[in-house]
Amino acid sequence: MYVSNLALDDFRSYRRLVLEFPPGVVAFIGRNGQGKTNIVESLVYLSTFSSHRVAADAALVRRALDGGPQPGGAMVRAKVRRGERAEVLELEIVAGRANRARLNRGTCRPRELLGRLRTVLFAPEDLSLVKGDPAGRRDFLDALLIQHTPRLAGVKADLDKVLRQRGALLKQLAGTGRGPRGGYGTGPDAGYGAAEESLLAVWDEQLVELGAQLLAARLELVEKLVPLAERYYREVADSQDLLRLELVVSAREHAARGGYAPPEAAGAGAAELDELRRVLRAAIAARRADELRRGVNLVGPQRDDLRISLNGLPAKGYASHGESWSCALALRLASFELLRGLDGDPVLILDDVFAELDAKRRAALVGVVAGVEQVFITAAVGEDVPAELDAARFAVDGSQLTSLDGRGSVGSAGGEGTGEQTEESPPGGPQ
Numbered sequence: 001m002y003v004s005n006l007a008l009d010d011f012r013s014y015r016r017l018v019l020e021f022p023p024g025v026v027a028f029i030g031r032n033g034q035g036k037t038n039i040v041e042s043l044v045y046l047s048t049f050s051s052h053r054v055a056a057d058a059a060l061v062r063r064a065l066d067g068g069p070q071p072g073g074a075m076v077r078a079k080v081r082r083g084e085r086a087e088v089l090e091l092e093i094v095a096g097r098a099n100r101a102r103l104n105r106g107t108c109r110p111r112e113l114l115g116r117l118r119t120v121l122f123a124p125e126d127l128s129l130v131k132g133d134p135a136g137r138r139d140f141l142d143a144l145l146i147q148h149t150p151r152l153a154g155v156k157a158d159l160d161k162v163l164r165q166r167g168a169l170l171k172q173l174a175g176t177g178r179g180p181r182g183g184y185g186t187g188p189d190a191g192y193g194a195a196e197e198s199l200l201a202v203w204d205e206q207l208v209e210l211g212a213q214l215l216a217a218r219l220e221l222v223e224k225l226v227p228l229a230e231r232y233y234r235e236v237a238d239s240q241d242l243l244r245l246e247l248v249v250s251a252r253e254h255a256a257r258g259g260y261a262p263p264e265a266a267g268a269g270a271a272e273l274d275e276l277r278r279v280l281r282a283a284i285a286a287r288r289a290d291e292l293r294r295g296v297n298l299v300g301p302q303r304d305d306l307r308i309s310l311n312g313l314p315a316k317g318y319a320s321h322g323e324s325w326s327c328a329l330a331l332r333l334a335s336f337e338l339l340r341g342l343d344g345d346p347v348l349i350l351d352d353v354f355a356e357l358d359a360k361r362r363a364a365l366v367g368v369v370a371g372v373e374q375v376f377i378t379a380a381v382g383e384d385v386p387a388e389l390d391a392a393r394f395a396v397d398g399s400q401l402t403s404l405d406g407r408g409s410v411g412s413a414g415g416e417g418t419g420e421q422t423e424e425s426p427p428g429g430p431q
Helices: 036-048 124-131 134-148 152-176 194-237 250-257 270-294 321-343 359-369
Strands: 002-011 014-020 024-029 073-082 085-094 100-103 106-108 119-122 243-248 305-310 347-351 374-379 392-397 400-403 409-415
Touching: 002 036, 014 036, 024 036, 036 073, 036 085, 036 119, 036 134, 036 347, 036 374, 119 321, 124 134, 124 321, 134 152, 134 194, 134 305, 134 321, 152 194, 152 270, 194 243, 194 270, 194 321, 194 359, 250 270, 305 321, 321 359, 347 359, 400 409
Parallel strands: 024 374, 024 392, 119 347, 347 374
Antiparallel strands: 002 014, 002 073, 014 409, 073 085, 085 100, 100 106, 243 305, 392 400
């Protein structure tokens, strides 16, 4: 799998950009703030519907600073080749509205694009996978899940909706100061009524069903990642230290505190799914009073974490800076290995990482990525791109892109200067 053509309209700093790439290694070289990460970000967004830099899609739409009209959206188009077969993917990012998609020039649902371009990105922000909050690690797992099994995008989206609706109801009930009938207070008005109880039961059951599906998929994914991450950690760190991954399912802890005793082995497949449903129901029952008092969702996959440890100690807090880099890189390379068995190599993107790595880790990474069908690299200076990779090179200087060796081409490019939306300027657009 490789991307042969990319066109951007009103995406980040680019008014219009058309590029053609060869397979193999492609490098974008330019000073910080010139727009090189914007290019690879568009590929990540097209494959995952999310950005590694901002949470709000509106920030991806070019911000007009020349007095002209503000664009209402942005367009990303790419031609993706697998052998002799080619597909054209188009995604329109519409400010304040749902995205629109086309496949081979025909209108389709955005979800139909998922899995048609698979990417794995490694960037300096990935240190947060080790040092940051659980939310970043959950996002890492779910983004990988959706690329691996695109149907789970619907499960995740439906679960997010349920959590929003259930959370709003819990907040409403907490605002009344009332609990379940017979639970808090006394008198004829004590407790919420049958209508609220029935509605909460509906949201509970949907949380159980969708949450169990997502948890089962996460557990299976982590099981597959463990041996791959362990192997890649030893390669990139040149160390015999043992990297371990474990999905910490918070519902199990809540259920246990409520007196639920799970069977010794959950089994696999349908048996595991049934057990996860029972765990979630028990956890909801155990935390019901707390949820009603606080007015928030306290049970569900949104409370879980991916535990990363080295030699039995949590990497967060114990790993050195170099060890943290090796952990993050091992996670990304394990993701790449997992996806490459589906339909050829995914596109590997290394965003300004070689400058951050010492000589040993640079050499290890070069050895791993050599031979990958397509790799995109961004770098501030040409020397940061290892010569062994023989990259096709583009110079990026704000609105000007130039092919340095003739192994790619630039159709047209236009921006509004380097002070607009670049790597180091704050995201613009309506929030």
